[in-house]
Amino acid sequence: MIVPTPIFADDSSIWSRPLEMIAALTTIAGTVIGGIVWLSRRYIRLVRERDRYQRDLRSAEQELKNLQNTHGPARDELEQRLAGSKNEVEELYEELAKTREGAIRLQKIFDNLNRNLQIARQMEGLIWRAKPSGTAPKFTPLSQRHVSIMAVLNLKGGVGKTTLSANLGAAFARMGWRVLVVDLDLQASLSSLFVTGEQLQQFSQSQRLVQDYFQQSVAGSNPSFADYVHETQESGVELMGSSDTLAYAELNLAVHWLLRPGKKDVRLLLRGALHDSTCAERFDLVIIDCPPLLNVSCVNALAAADFLLVPVMPSKGTTDRVRPMMGWLHSLRQNLNPDLKIIGVAANRTSRSTGLTDDEKTLWAALRDQCHDSWGEKVHMCQAFIPQKVEVRDAENERRPLKPSDEIFTFFKKLATELAGRLPQSSRPASLAVTAKGKSS
DSSP, rough: OOOOOOOOOOOGGGGGOOHHHHHHHHHHHHHHHHHHHHHHHHHHHHHHHHHHHHHHHHHHHHHHHHHOOOOOOHHHHHHHHHHHHHHHHHHHHHHHEEEEEEHHHHHHHHHHHHHHHHHHTTTTTTGGGHHHHHOOOOOOOHHHHOOEEEEEEEETTTHHHHHHHHHHHHHHHHHHEEEEEEEEOOOOOOHHSSSSHHHHHHHHHTTOSSHHHHHHHTTOOOOGGGGGGEEHHHHTEEEEHHHHHHHHHHHHHHHHHOOOOTTTOGHHHHHHHHTTHHHHOOOOOEEEESSSSSHHHHHHHHHHHHHEEEEOOSHHHHHHHHHHHHHHHHHHHHHOOOOOOOEEEEEEEOOSSSSSOHHHHHHHHHHHHHHHHSSSSSSEEEEEEEOHHHHHHHHHHHSSOOOOTTHHHHHHHHHHHHHHTSOOGGOTTTTOOTTTOBBBO
């Protein structure tokens, strides 16, 4: 079994090196080469068998010629042997032809894979920036869809992306929004907070998870978006879930794209689902929990999203990773999604509930300037913040989002209110009147 290799890890230095996925693809190339060698050996063996049967056939024909003027059992037996040898030779020719065709097909696959691997190496791992083909689904402007899509991303692991995605979804729902949460994390942690393990197993068995949508889309079966959305235990929140098998689907999709770059663009599969009119009819807001690496799922989220929310722990090690990430995303959006905007950078897991410490404020001010330089425009630094509280861990241990009765839920609601105020008026629920300052009236 091929172990999927991350395309970009949370180590920022990886951006200057070729795709780590090339290692996995090289393994595939080795498998293809092994297949070619096996077919070549089989072809040689079949040729030798054919030659032997041809020799036996000539010998039998000669014996038959010598006995052509005779009659009896000897001649009858020889004629039967001759007919059998002819049949075996014909079958060998057919098998040789099939083996030769198989070897040619494998050689073409290998040549195509090797060519695209060379291209990937030359691009130094930046293949995600490639411009979509003319047949790729277009980005539908938010003014036409009226459902905001927010990707929650930080390429540094452990900053609380899943916690923020889950509890922001619950907070928006409590405020009257119809929310869809999409789980693209390879660990499927978000899904486990909204549905039981038994339900997730049922979705997996019925092939109704996000990885199934990806694979069905690539296969050209035109799956219905609604079939992959499920109700949850949280009122107002629905889920497009995943499981740990998403990692294997990831590798298959990446290989599919490298082998057949002219076919369906695997980076835009989620755009096809979330920009569909059925999504706008059903939801007011989509929140996507992204993995901490730039893989097929993450790039799908960025290609479909209107807004990017960046959770950051106010520590030196975490804030230092944000600037190079924003620089990379700025270059990515040029070809993939020029409409992508940063809705905010949110401080998560702060030291205290009353506000940032002096050290955290210093880091936050420096980060604001760094984000501006990397993104090329002013980046909103959220005023609302999320402190480190044991209540969050307790809720996750109980496999649920926070409840309004949890003290820390107030902080998530404040952040949701601030973000809601930054969304276009046309994308807010008709039942809500929200002022420009983000306060519900």
